[in-house]
Structures are given as structure tokens and as C-alpha cells.
Amino acid sequence: MVQGTVNWNTQLDKEWLQEYVDDWVSFYRKHTKEGKLASYIPILGKANPHHLGMAIHGKNGMIIRSGDVDTPFTIQSISKVISFIVACMERGVGYVLDRVDVEPTGEAFNSIMHLEMKSLNKPFNPFVNAGALTITSMLEGDTATQKLEPIYMLFEKMLGYRPSLNQEVYQSEYESSARNRAIGYYLIETGFLEEDLEITLETYFKQCSIEVTVDDLAKIGLLLACDGEDPNTGEEIIPRQIARITKALMLTCGMYDASGKFATYVGIPAKSGVSGGIVAVAPPRVRNQQFPFIEGCGIGVFGPALEDRGNSIAGIRLLKHIASQWDLSIF
Ligand code: DON
Structure with a gap:
């Protein structure tokens, strides 16, 4: 992690973050081999199991996209x-x-x-x-x-x-x-x-069966990170109380019987789908100013090869890595 006075807002910071995320998306792509497609819904069994993509939308307007970001998938x-x-x-x-x-x-x-x-x-x-x-x-x-x-x-x-x-x-x-x-x-x-x-x-x-992309999931994640307020206009899209309950449910139940491990090792509210999508919510944090996305961000991941609980296998590992490197945990 770069130390010193970095505000993570400049073009240079964006290039550095882009390269960083590209490296880790390529690294974790090999983990897709360890997962399986959700073939209990026959058409999902025809997806490309090696796909892996991630989009991060920051409250500060910064967007990082990497890997297979243009492949639409159903939200499940x-x-x-x-x-x-x-x-x-x-x-x-x-x-x-x-x-x-x-x-x-x-x-x-x-x-x-x-x-x-x-x-x-x-x-x-x-x-x-x-x-x-x-x-x-x-x-x-x-x-x-x-x-x-x-x-x-x-x-x-x-x-x-x-x-x-x-x-x-x-x-x-x-x-x-x-x-x-x-x-x-x-x-x-x-x-x-x-x-x-x-x-x-x-x-x-x-x-x-509604079709989305990782950018769509990142936008939803960012809206929840902002407690339901549009990050650009401040308009209330989701009432704050409902946004908060939703995040609590995502943290405790969003990754099914892997929710405890996800909360322990990643530490942010998230929800998965069997087509390989994950939406994750990184709320603003007041500590560790040297890390990127301190104002909060939404993260969308797509990786259709799943672990045995029905969550994207490479997606979880990628999120775990990014969350620990950028200190995203809410705990
Ligand atoms: O009802 C089902 O089984 C699917 N339409 C959705 C399940 C799902 O995405 C579970 N997520 N990991």
C-alpha cells in the first residue's frame, strides 16, 4: 500500500488503483477453476466458468472496472x-x-x-x-x-x-x-x-432473471453505502431505516451459510446470486485516511464458478483480498 499523503482522487491515483485491481483480478481468475456453475438451473450451466469481473464505484466519483465487466448476467x-x-x-x-x-x-x-x-x-x-x-x-x-x-x-x-x-x-x-x-x-x-x-x-x-452488469451492482452497493441517498444528488431513493436493515441482513444472511466467514474475513455487507454476481457495500470509514475509497464505495463482482454454498468462488477471494488491503471492514 502506498504510504504518505495520497488523496486517492487524482488521475495518477486512479491509474495506480486501476493497475492494482487489474493485477488482482488476473491473479484470482485462476481460482475460477476450483468452482462449479449453477447447473441446477440448466441455462446457468452454459456460462463461461472462467469469467471474472469487478467494478468499484466510489462516493468520490472514482470508478475502477476490471476483467469481464461487459458481460451481462442475471441478478438471481x-x-x-x-x-x-x-x-x-x-x-x-x-x-x-x-x-x-x-x-x-x-x-x-x-x-x-x-x-x-x-x-x-x-x-x-x-x-x-x-x-x-x-x-x-x-x-x-x-x-x-x-x-x-x-x-x-x-x-x-x-x-x-x-x-x-x-x-x-x-x-x-x-x-x-x-x-x-x-x-x-x-x-x-x-x-x-x-x-x-x-x-x-x-x-x-x-x-x-433481470439482467445486470457489475457496474449496476456497484451502483446499488454505493447507494446502500450512502444509506439510500443518491450519491450525486442527495435525493432519498431508499428510506434510511430500510437501507440500514437491508445492510444488516446482507451482513448476517447475504452469503447464506458462508455469511459468518464472509463477515469475519471480508467484513462488509454483501449479497450473492447463483449466476455469480456479488454486490458488496463498503460504508464510509473515519479511520485510516491513507486507504482508497474512505468515503465509501459499492462493489460489483461477477464470476459464475461457485463454491459449494452458491457464492462466486473467485469473487469471494478477490473481495477478501481487496477488503483486507484497503481496510474496508466495518469492524
Ligand atoms: O431460486 C433460485 O434457486 C434462484 N433463482 C436464485 C438462487 C440464488 O441466487 C442463491 N444465491 N446464491
Whole structure:
């Protein structure tokens, strides 16, 4: 790490950071070989497992992009962050948290077993599939199109454009939906699913099939780092209380049964998806002024080869490295 008076804002600093990130993206690309594609959704099994890309968007306006940054991918479970935020904005935090808990499971994201382990059978958190389906069922509207509209509107505000749906991925998810259906039927039996399962599943598979890039994820991460305020205009896009709860959930549940390790070794809120995306949030820090992005940044990562918990294998290692070198941990 460069010592002395560096403000990490000049063109020279940007060039240095760019070279630094390029080196580490190339270094960690070899770790993609150790992971596996999420072939339980057949079309995701056709991705290039060697892809690795990262975008970092700083509050100070600095943007560093490296590796496979132009390959779009479907947002998958990262959409659970957005649907949770929309549900809280539509229904109120109290209503949402009465129906979905905020506890990590220590189980796989699509586990059914953990549902039966609490007396109320309430889904453990909004990021496991059981919680996400429950959240999706609470979104306002009678059809998937109506329910998805506020999700698209929030995306538009966060990204500056309206992302599109990958129809092929949606179709593939729909055709391989046995486990999500099983979870859905369980939720109907326990009274947590508020409406027709077909509408919930259609909405959920469509929200997971929205296509994004690492830059989009970095923008979402930066907005959360700014507690929901647009970093350029100061406009409130997400109410502060909801942004904070979202970050707490990302830290405790965002990487599923690897969340404890991620919090320990990386130390920032993050959420992964099975297509290989990770959104990470580095809030501003007051210590260690010599490190870059002290005003906060959002990080988007894409690396479709996954570890056994369903998180990008090279993406996690790259984040761990950058977070320790730049002292990003919130702890
Ligand atoms: O429901 C599913 O299984 C997928 N649409 C999303 C799962 C996912 O992304 C879990 N993340 N690591």
C-alpha cells in the first residue's frame, strides 16, 4: 500500500488503483477453476466458468472496472435485496418483519428442513428462498406484471436505466422449479404465502432473471453505502431505516451459510446470486485516511464458478483480498 499523503482522487491515483485491481483480478481468475456453475438451473450451466469481473464505484466519483465487466448476467438472489426493499416501502417494515424473520439459517439458500425447525414456521430471513417467496407474495398487485413494476421503477432510479428480463433464463428457471414449488406449497400450508402460488413464482423467477452488469451492482452497493441517498444528488431513493436493515441482513444472511466467514474475513455487507454476481457495500470509514475509497464505495463482482454454498468462488477471494488491503471492514 502506498504510504504518505495520497488523496486517492487524482488521475495518477486512479491509474495506480486501476493497475492494482487489474493485477488482482488476473491473479484470482485462476481460482475460477476450483468452482462449479449453477447447473441446477440448466441455462446457468452454459456460462463461461472462467469469467471474472469487478467494478468499484466510489462516493468520490472514482470508478475502477476490471476483467469481464461487459458481460451481462442475471441478478438471481441479489434481486431478493430489491424485493425486500420494495416490500418494506410498500407495506412498512413492521408488516414485513412480522411475516419474515431476520435470523441467519446456517443452511443452504433453498433448504426446506429449516422451515420446520421453529415453532411458528416463519421463514428465517428474506434472502433464503422461503423468505424471498414470502416477500414476493406481499408485493402489491394482482399479477406478476403489476408486482414487478415497482421493482423495475426502483432499478431505474438506482441505475439510471430500466434493465431487461432474460427470457431464456426465466424459462429455464420455470422449467426447473420443483424445489421452489415445494417451498411454496409448504408456505401455503403454514399460511405465510399470501396469494396464488403461480403468481408468486412467476414474479420471483422474473425478478431473478433481470439482467445486470457489475457496474449496476456497484451502483446499488454505493447507494446502500450512502444509506439510500443518491450519491450525486442527495435525493432519498431508499428510506434510511430500510437501507440500514437491508445492510444488516446482507451482513448476517447475504452469503447464506458462508455469511459468518464472509463477515469475519471480508467484513462488509454483501449479497450473492447463483449466476455469480456479488454486490458488496463498503460504508464510509473515519479511520485510516491513507486507504482508497474512505468515503465509501459499492462493489460489483461477477464470476459464475461457485463454491459449494452458491457464492462466486473467485469473487469471494478477490473481495477478501481487496477488503483486507484497503481496510474496508466495518469492524
Ligand atoms: O431460486 C433460485 O434457486 C434462484 N433463482 C436464485 C438462487 C440464488 O441466487 C442463491 N444465491 N446464491
